[in-house]
Amino acid sequence: MPNDAEILLALFDAALKAALPDGQFDGRLPLRPKGRTIVLGAGKASARMAAAFEEAWTRAGGICEGLVVTRYGHAVPTRSVEIVEAAHPVPDEAGLKAAGRILTLAREAGPDDLVVCLMSGGASALLSLPAEGVTLADKQDLNRALLKSGAPIGEMNLVRKSLSAIKGGRLAAAIGKAKLVTYLISDVPGDDPGSIGSGPTIPERVDPDVALEILRKYGIDVPDHVLRTIRSNAVTEPVAGGAVHMLSTPKMALDAAATKARELGLTPLILGDALEGEAREVGRVMAGIARSALLHGEPAKAPCVLLSGGETTVTVRGQGRGGRNAEFLLALVLSLKGERRISAIACDTDGIDGSEDNAGAWFDASLFENARAKGIDLAAHLDRNDAYTAFAQLDRLVVTGPTLTNVNDFRCILIRP
Numbered sequence: 001m002p003n004d005a006e007i008l009l010a011l012f013d014a015a016l017k018a019a020l021p022d023g024q025f026d027g028r029l030p031l032r033p034k035g036r037t038i039v040l041g042a043g044k045a046s047a048r049m050a051a052a053f054e055e056a057w058t059r060a061g062g063i064c065e066g067l068v069v070t071r072y073g074h075a076v077p078t079r080s081v082e083i084v085e086a087a088h089p090v091p092d093e094a095g096l097k098a099a100g101r102i103l104t105l106a107r108e109a110g111p112d113d114l115v116v117c118l119m120s121g122g123a124s125a126l127l128s129l130p131a132e133g134v135t136l137a138d139k140q141d142l143n144r145a146l147l148k149s150g151a152p153i154g155e156m157n158l159v160r161k162s163l164s165a166i167k168g169g170r171l172a173a174a175i176g177k178a179k180l181v182t183y184l185i186s187d188v189p190g191d192d193p194g195s196i197g198s199g200p201t202i203p204e205r206v207d208p209d210v211a212l213e214i215l216r217k218y219g220i221d222v223p224d225h226v227l228r229t230i231r232s233n234a235v236t237e238p239v240a241g242g243a244v245h246m247l248s249t250p251k252m253a254l255d256a257a258a259t260k261a262r263e264l265g266l267t268p269l270i271l272g273d274a275l276e277g278e279a280r281e282v283g284r285v286m287a288g289i290a291r292s293a294l295l296h297g298e299p300a301k302a303p304c305v306l307l308s309g310g311e312t313t314v315t316v317r318g319q320g321r322g323g324r325n326a327e328f329l330l331a332l333v334l335s336l337k338g339e340r341r342i343s344a345i346a347c348d349t350d351g352i353d354g355s356e357d358n359a360g361a362w363f364d365a366s367l368f369e370n371a372r373a374k375g376i377d378l379a380a381h382l383d384r385n386d387a388y389t390a391f392a393q394l395d396r397l398v399v400t401g402p403t404l405t406n407v408n409d410f411r412c413i414l415i416r417p
Helices: 004-019 046-059 093-108 136-149 153-162 170-175 208-217 224-232 250-263 279-296 324-336 367-373 378-383 387-393
Strands: 037-042 065-071 081-086 114-120 179-185 243-248 267-278 304-313 342-348 360-363 409-415
Touching (some): 004 360, 046 081, 046 114, 046 179, 081 093, 136 224, 250 409, 267 279, 279 304, 324 342, 324 367, 360 387, 378 387
Parallel strands (some): 065 081, 267 304
Antiparallel strands (some): 342 409
């Protein structure tokens, strides 16, 4: 059997391949319109989605045009759909301009046209178009505060919608009478279409009181003019939306990893694709489950892997270099106290754990002893949110570069008999 590192990385690779949009449009294409086919999109996977759609659409005899915005470093070659890059997770001027152009293209669509929207995780920050009364700087400040607050992604996106001129179904409203089809790659717990990229084409009501309560809950103070905009930017009667297709989800990625595990002679157990909570607390809970499997054969008997997805959060208290997956993994290591028959990997499927250059990290039985030999105080690193540095010093980072997809976190705990 392969060693622990080889197994963990093979399962992560299987999950990534299942989450790519390549070939996912086959059998899901709309009818060709009398007029234009306009492709609009945003997100970390949107450029790869645009290339995959172009290929499928061309094979079907169609032509298309349009504009997609993705994160810096995530562009891929396309034939006719323009790809632009912008900042994530804090929006910048490039994202603002791209969002304005996308809204203009949507408004130009006529009743004989087809608008294809390609959305994936990251679209909320990349497609930043402030509502009247707030500036890009206002949204940048609020995004930074939300990212440090420990708020789950669903609550962050509710606040973002309340200050947006394009999210929360507002892009669908701009499209008007043109036919609308939306394709999604889910990075949110539960795969709610309205939460993916803050749902630019998913009609919904936007309640200002909900956004204001979230700000109060996390103690986030905003200027009076921002509060006024939140109150005035409500959506009480959302327009009708078009068809929605889910191309990839966290569950699909976990299922692919489970299939690979069986090929390697391991029993897979998927604990859930929508786990949330403080990263270090989830790590401690997972350590208890792993110990139970090792000692009692429950909830799975070794050799086995415990798989999970979702999106944990980190409440930033220290000044270290972190990432929620690295923080989860460091808490898991500390809780296991060097147990030699358990190893694990935790990575973000977009290739970026937080704002660092790694997808995540991994550990095996030797890590605890290696840290002690090098004088690395793992508990101190966790206290200051500095998990990245700890795993870097121990040569346990997972660095993939942009994966061009995003189905959120992938966690795998390997338990040997």
